[in-house]
Amino acid sequence: MQLEEHDNANGYLIAPDPDAVRLTRRVTGFDQTGAATDISVIEERPLTIFLNGQEIVTAMTIGDYPDYLALGFLRNQGMLSKEDVVTGVDYDEDLEAVVVRTETVTNHEEKLRKKTRTSGCAVGTVFGDMMEGLEGVQLPATPLRTSWLYALAAKINTTPSLYLEAGAIHGTVLCHQDRPLVYMEDVGRHNAVDKIAGWMMATGTGAEDKILYTTGRLTSEMVIKTAMMGIPALASRSGFTAWGVEIAQQVGLTLIGRMRGQRFVCLSGEDRLVRDADPDSVRDEPRKSARKGAKT
Template identity: 60%
Template structure:
């Protein structure tokens, strides 16, 4: 299995720009700053939402958003995805006629940053999903994944102010997406998985962001049984993970981690005393 089939491109000039300023001593500096811009999503002829995004992979973002909002069904036939960079518009076209006028009237603002908005009932289809009981997470995989992901060149290392999500299998990171909102990053991966018919029951999901209800719900809807984060938890996120039997691991840094849901999938095959503490690598680069 190939490591990192898709990764961030921190050298893409469209994703960041250099801005001049002053440091704490009053010295002039120039630093790279991530770009965000609006992207308006249409499903057939209906406007769905305007998202703030860095602008890469608009097709995957559009497909993943619609899938995770239950507006696009797993067996839908998509006839085209049209993207216009100048207008900031992406249109997903399906054979099935769609009308979400009533659903769009009901908006729930989630805890996701950068316009993490979900429409309708957040728990729609949540209780119907059964996650694979056979999935496992070896602690040796967790340690290796953390190291590989932390060392991978990314916009986070270049600019900060961005979230990353990674689809993994065993100790191998596969798809790494970034965006100003972690919900966008997870939607890009959902769209990629749907487009390329990637199965979920044996996969692991890694995120740099908080383990909120939104992250848990989307991971469960994608039918991925294990969710890992460098960050912490919210109480509702933990409650939903336990309800869905999702293995939920947070504060995964160096040799340390905390599991608050479905620990039976964990296999402790690595001596943590042999794992070094994580170094402070995540420093934003700057130049005078």
Template identity: 50%
Template sequence: MSRLRPEITHASRPLTFMVPAVNEHGETLETEIAGEGPLTLYLDKREIVTLMTLGAAPEALAIGYLRNQRLLPDIESIASVQVDWETEAVAVTTRHGIKNIEKRLSKRTVTTGCGQGTVFGDLMEEIDHIKLPPDAELTEETLQALLENVRHYDSLYKKAGALHGCALAKGPEILYYVEDVGRHNAVDAIAGMMWLDGIDGHDKIFYTTGRLTSEMVIKAAQMGVPFLVSRSGLTRMGWEIAQKVGITMLGRAQGRHFLLFTGAERFRHAEIETTA
């Protein structure tokens, strides 16, 4: 049976801009910087939130945000996603409306992060019902191959800086790579892409350049991804929630170095060669 897909615009905008800057020698250089702008999200004509974003994948960002906030049950419930940069707005229209929307919006928690994240409703209670695949496995060889692929990825960060990157991978293969001014935006955009493409997270790895906070762990778990990898560190609440949902979380992953914090039962270390 074919899946209902929403009608969407494809309204990406320029991601970088050239501005003059003076270096340590007093020379004026044209320098590439990251774009950033507000995008106000409307759900059935109701204003939900204003996101500060690079604007690379605004439709996927809107869909993923609503998915990760548990404001929408599935991709089939969305009729259309329309982005208009002149009004700096994205309008999401559902097919049959959203039940109990007032109750869902009444409880809002501002979380840590670049461009404060938000969590609606009782997501902390809902994580008790998240079940991640216990038989998924990540080998050290696969992890190192993925980190090498990420290192060679042609990212905007190398050109302009001031960005966070997130990737969804199957084994060492990068399926999606999204950069934005905040890591929350990048993870939401990937969540939206997964819904649009019908991608399941049970055998995937989620990689981020940003720190692993409680919200990042919750979002990865909601997407059904059992492995969460960061080149940065983590927070205490992120660690506690990762233990609670049973996610395998690795931090400080750069080069050959990594630290395995939770979910060690899914991780397979490389065999260490010994000499007699």
């Protein structure tokens, strides 16, 4: 896929559309003074995902890109392997359902029997199967330039988005070097990642030279999904969980968190960082004040 041939006006291949009428709703409320105020709130819709004739899950989602969400969810849960040939993805808006069809029978029934739910936002994940999928995974040692990180953060954080319009939503961005490519949002951070995975699967986009940027926490599930997608670097404005860091170190994922202004923390893959940018040349953000009684 020749990425440069598909640019839109803002440089993204896919970007958020804060003006899309189906994604937000205007609601009247009252502020702290009692005055009436209108705000935008995010819409939530159920989406039932089928694999061939089997119902797999019903996820709460904002409703955009249901085909990519379904493909990515099934791929990241290990219900679709790289060898499975997808022959069709059919979405019915009235039924709020999407059916992914394959050329031959998959192993999804076995996966369903082993299903274990976890506490991820909006939709649980088949965590045991995801851990199995990590067996033998070792990501490419792709260098990551700090100049790319600073450039990505500056552009992504100022891109018009549903988050800036209404909040209550997570964003995930697939990037190449200093260029953000595909920006997906959803009520659950895992949904946003699955949309990215589905887009990559549908377009045949390689992962070995990509970076994944997320607005959410760097949890074990986020790290696992990034690794299963074959992406060697994951970055976020948010913080880490200990298990997320441990898994990142295990599979060779470069893990960057607490990215704010000129500051960030790398807890995995320091040897792959190329520090080619002077932090003092980057506009910083104010530090949060320490909690009362906390050590500084």
